[in-house]
Amino acid sequence: MIEHGLDRRNIVALHTGQCWDPGKRAEPATRAQAVEALHRQVPACTKCRPDTALGIVDLGR
Incomplete structure (x- = not known):
């Protein structure tokens, strides 16, 4: 979900x-949208x- x-x-x-705490302005997102975000x-x-759920643990941060 994207908030x-x-x-x-x-x-x-x-x-x-x-997630139990997504906020009121969250909406569904595709995997591609989540990875891009x-x-x-x-x-x-x-x-x-x-x-972690998407298998992306580190993006070079």
Whole structure:
């Protein structure tokens, strides 16, 4: 899931579909969208760890 900020163009976090804390402005995303968001340095939720669930542990950070 991709969580948007007040400005819908701003992505504030990435979550798994089972996350218990996705925020009110989260919407479903494809795997490709989630991977692209991680590559653009969108923060992964620290509770559900979507980066680990997608098999992307380190992006050179």
